[in-house]
Amino acid sequence: MAASGGGAVRCSHVALLDPNNVLPYVQWQTRDRALTLARKFQAATGLNLRTRPKGGRRTCAQQNAIYAQGRTEPGDVVTHASGCLSWHVLGRALDLDPVDASGRLQPGSAYAWAGSIWKALGGKWGGDFPGFPDIGHFEYHPGLTIEQACPNPTYCSAIEASIQTTMPFGYGVWLGMVTTALVGGAAYGSWKLWQRWRS
Ligand SMILES: [Zn+2]
DSSP: OOOOOSSSSSSSOOOOOOOOOOOSSHHHHHHHHHHHHHHHHHHSSEEEEOOTTTTTTTOOHHHHHHBBBTTTTTSSOOOOOOOOSTTTTTEEEEEEEEEEOOOOOHHHHHHHHHHHHHHTTTOOOGGOOOTTTOTTEEEEEEEOOOHOSSSSSSGGHHHTOOOOOOOOOOHHHHHHHHHHHHHHHHHHHHHHHHHHOOO
């Protein structure tokens, strides 16, 4: 929150900027964690995080096109992953840049800060990748290896179709039941206390 010279107060509640609308298409827990990351990062540094134009989920075809770059196509090698061997294809990776209020990119130390918060939230940060560090890359797949998620990169389309971008129905119902039980339990407890107080 910052007061500008004109007397108006600018208050940004949106910590994670998504100008290219990539967030709705990533796996739901990954998006949820990224929103938490951005809130914590903003609270600590006053900076925002911003998604890159192609920094969300990629189709198998898009990933294979990037993989071809520097191999069968001109350009520099930018990825070591083909097919579903990229967490981007699995909807569990985001490429993010720390930016100030004017949208200016921040130095590497800001990425490292975001990376340390991300790791505390259970994610893996691309800045730690040996030999091929990628400081703007954040992936979330606790307990899951890429070999488990993508046993065969040529099955990419089938795996791509199974990505859940919203909380699954069963999970939501279960959460609802727990919430109802907790709220109900608290209400019952209050009622019992009130009865005891009355008598
Ligand atoms: Zn990435």
